[in-house]
Amino acid sequence: MIDINPSGILVRYNVKMEKKMTPEEAAEELYPKDPTIYPIAKAIFEGEEDDVVEGLEKAIGSGKDPISLINGALMVGMGVVSRLYDEGVIFLPNVMLSADAMQAGIEFCKTKTSKVPESKGKVVCHVAEGDVHDIGKNIVAALLRANGYDVVDLGRDVPVDEVIAAVEKERPLMLTGTALMTTTMYAFKEINDKLLKKGIKIPFACGGGAVNQDFVSQYELGVYGEEASDAVKIADFIKENGNDIAKLRGIFHKH
Amino acid sequence: MAVTRCTKMAYAKADDMVFGRSVTPVKTGLGLEIGVGYTTPEVNYAPRPEAGASKEKLIKEYERITTDIMERMIQIGAPAVVLETEHVEQMSNHPDWGAAVAHAQKTIMENYHDEYGIKCALRHTIGDIREDRNYLKLRGDKYSVLMEAFEECAKAGADILAIESMGGKEVFDHAILRNDMAGILFGIGVLGSMDMEMIWQDITAIAKKTGTVSSGDTDCAQANTAMFIAGGLLDKNLAHTIAIIARSISAARSLVAYEAGAVGPGKDCGYENTIVKAVAGVPIAQEGKTSTCAHSDLMGNLTMQCCDLWSNESVEYHGEFGGTTVQCWSETLAYDCALMNVALDSGNEKILRDMFAASDMYRDAQGYVLAYPNAYRVGQAIAKDGNDIYLRAKNAALESIKIVEEGEKGKLELSRFEANALKDAKAAFEALTDDKDQFVSDCLTKYKNEVAVFLPENYGL
Numbered sequence: 001m002i003d004i005n006p007s008g009i010l011v012r013y014n015v016k017m018e019k020k021m022t023p024e025e026a027a028e029e030l031y032p033k034d035p036t037i038y039p040i041a042k043a044i045f046e047g048e049e050d051d052v053v054e055g056l057e058k059a060i061g062s063g064k065d066p067i068s069l070i071n072g073a074l075m076v077g078m079g080v081v082s083r084l085y086d087e088g089v090i091f092l093p094n095v096m097l098s099a100d101a102m103q104a105g106i107e108f109c110k111t112k113t114s115k116v117p118e119s120k121g122k123v124v125c126h127v128a129e130g131d132v133h134d135i136g137k138n139i140v141a142a143l144l145r146a147n148g149y150d151v152v153d154l155g156r157d158v159p160v161d162e163v164i165a166a167v168e169k170e171r172p173l174m175l176t177g178t179a180l181m182t183t184t185m186y187a188f189k190e191i192n193d194k195l196l197k198k199g200i201k202i203p204f205a206c207g208g209g210a211v212n213q214d215f216v217s218q219y220e221l222g223v224y225g226e227e228a229s230d231a232v233k234i235a236d237f238i239k240e241n242g243n244d245i246a247k248l249r250g251i252f253h254k255h
Numbered sequence: 256m257a258v259t260r261c262t263k264m265a266y267a268k269a270d271d272m273v274f275g276r277s278v279t280p281v282k283t284g285l286g287l288e289i290g291v292g293y294t295t296p297e298v299n300y301a302p303r304p305e306a307g308a309s310k311e312k313l314i315k316e317y318e319r320i321t322t323d324i325m326e327r328m329i330q331i332g333a334p335a336v337v338l339e340t341e342h343v344e345q346m347s348n349h350p351d352w353g354a355a356v357a358h359a360q361k362t363i364m365e366n367y368h369d370e371y372g373i374k375c376a377l378r379h380t381i382g383d384i385r386e387d388r389n390y391l392k393l394r395g396d397k398y399s400v401l402m403e404a405f406e407e408c409a410k411a412g413a414d415i416l417a418i419e420s421m422g423g424k425e426v427f428d429h430a431i432l433r434n435d436m437a438g439i440l441f442g443i444g445v446l447g448s449m450d451m452e453m454i455w456q457d458i459t460a461i462a463k464k465t466g467t468v469s470s471g472d473t474d475c476a477q478a479n480t481a482m483f484i485a486g487g488l489l490d491k492n493l494a495h496t497i498a499i500i501a502r503s504i505s506a507a508r509s510l511v512a513y514e515a516g517a518v519g520p521g522k523d524c525g526y527e528n529t530i531v532k533a534v535a536g537v538p539i540a541q542e543g544k545t546s547t548c549a550h551s552d553l554m555g556n557l558t559m560q561c562c563d564l565w566s567n568e569s570v571e572y573h574g575e576f577g578g579t580t581v582q583c584w585s586e587t588l589a590y591d592c593a594l595m596n597v598a599l600d601s602g603n604e605k606i607l608r609d610m611f612a613a614s615d616m617y618r619d620a621q622g623y624v625l626a627y628p629n630a631y632r633v634g635q636a637i638a639k640d641g642n643d644i645y646l647r648a649k650n651a652a653l654e655s656i657k658i659v660e661e662g663e664k665g666k667l668e669l670s671r672f673e674a675n676a677l678k679d680a681k682a683a684f685e686a687l688t689d690d691k692d693q694f695v696s697d698c699l700t701k702y703k704n705e706v707a708v709f710l711p712e713n714y715g716l
Binding site for chain 2: 010015100130131132138155181183
């Protein structure tokens with residue numbers, strides 16, 4: 001092999017720009033100081049399901065309300081995770097492990113009370129009819145749940161009419177659709193048309209594989225999400241500012 | 256049909272490997288030879304979304320695509336071309352659709368061959384349709400339809416048969432998002448290999464019956480998923496050091512096609528193909544800078560180093576300033592091949608190969624391991640325990656880790672995140688048993704519990 005000096009050919013920007021602080025140090029600065037909540041939030045960050053449940057048991061034993069712990073401890077820990085992910089300090093597998101741990105924590109809290117936890121809102125997720133590639137949808141669903149949304153996951157290869165029926169029944173704040181293939185993403189247009197025919201105007205966040213902004217812009221309800229994490233940002237925007245598609249496109253259509 | 260495991264390297268040393276030449280060339284289609292001393296463009300395309308509305312619309316779309324490519328190849332004086340049609344689901348679920356498209360395409364190609372003498376071949380990559388809404392259904396009725404699709408397309412005009420098989424994907428998808436090394440190894444190295452052993456014996460039998468070429472598979476469903484999730488330098492979804500471990504394991508898996516009778520050319524998006532070529536000696540298709548229309552991969556030149564067919568992965572058919580997309584990309588591929596063929600003709604192929612490799616091998620850990628001298632080493636680690644599909648996949652993982660560690664001591668820079676992920680992965684692989692049965696038993700227990708969509712019966716387990 002020829003010997004070269006790579007520094008004249010390419011730049012490893014990720015090495016150059018890496019933050020000095022380790023993820024653990026960054027998280028430590030963000031954890032709540034309450035000694036009952038701190039171990040739960042830390043266990044969420046570390047993705048340790050058993051430690052999450054152990055922390056919750058102790059907190060409930062000391063008189064904390066199980067439902068209030070969902071927002072007051074589990075979501076706080078997940079907030080640390082989401083913030084550090086957004087800042088590029090931690091990576092997706094850390095988020096997924098934390099999301100698993102948080103779900104385990106929520107399920108545990110539910111067993112300790114008859115009250116029903118409140119969610120930030122409902123989102124219906126699906127993979128286009130004819131398409132079985134669902135890893136993107138699974139990431140979207142996990143990130144939405146981790147951020148406090150109630151996800152109705154219709155799965156993959158979902159017939160158009162089933163999506164319409166689910167939206168009519170659940171009345172979500174938004175619908176998401178993912179697809180890998182050019183021919184399957186055409187179903188998004190059909191969904192758009194059928195929703196409009198029924199007078200339902202909710203943002204329809206689409207992304208994945210062959211899906212691009214130009215295609216999504218062709219139907220009235222479409223909002224393009226380039227990254228899975230955009231789904232959470234779109235949902236948060238709707239919660240804060242309403243579901244105006246033009247405004248959403250103004251922010252999330254970057255090209 | 257017997258499966259003959261690869262326990263020796265096809266090439267005596269890494270430096271013997273070049274683009275355009277393989278140990279076992281393949282003759283196919285209309286006068287084409289692959290791996291015999293020249294490289295050939297392989298053009299890949301996807302119909303526009305609305306073309307899937309009916310069989311007639313789909314056939315018409317592929318007729319336009321085929322004519323456009325053949326016409327442009329003649330216009331620029333390209334001596335040879337391969338067309339690859341990756342089935343949309345309708346074409347594999349309804350074998351008569353796939354066959355009708357193959358027939359229409361081949362008829363056009365024959366006309367150009369007859370009139371101009373251009374060497375050409377048609378690859379049909381059947382979609383892996385073996386699944387339903389909730390589960391992979393690798394065996395049973397869907398399997399019968401899949402094999403029917405292969406046979407009907409072969410009879411109708413396809414010269415080269417391929418698939419991107421999905422065995423193991425349900426476990427892999429779960430594992431890759433959780434940095435679970437055992438799951439990655441089980442999904443790709445064990446389940447993927449077991450499934451390939453079944454399907455490639457049957458595809459090879461169909462190829463023999465129809466006088467076509469049983470070509471090869473790619474771990475697109477798994478290793479490419481890892482590569483895409485890893486993304487660019489600033490993306491934060493997966494460490495590139497983990498993506499290259501998945502890729503190295505995938506070489507042990509993709510090799511199974513050739514052990515079950517396939518002869519190449521390997522599929523373009525199998526970035527593991529340099530490793531596979533080192534072990535099996537078959538010709539390979541590759542993609543890189545010419546597949547930026549489909550995705551970004553951080554090794555645009557490097558992948559040309561040992562290719563026999565040079566591909567663009569896939570591009571949606573539509574208009575551009577310079578013609579339709581398939582015309583633009585086929586032309587680009589043809590000029591790249593012309594450059595490689597000049598190098599082969601003038602004895603400069605090793606210089607050009609090394610320039611391709613050197614321009615990308617320090618861009619990230621993936622290119623570093625796939626640079627041909629290192630890819631060869633991964634191949635050796637696989638062949639060393641070639642008879643054990645588990646152990647050889649584990650060897651590939653550990654060898655790739657060793658190569659990256661060595662690289663880090665030299666000119667390969669790693670971020671702290673990448674280095675830590677590598678360290679954790681190394682510890683995880685070193686803690687695994689060497690006993691395949693024990694590993695499979697442990698994984699069955701674990702993943703039946705953790706992955707709701709994992710059905711062991713898909714693999715005869």
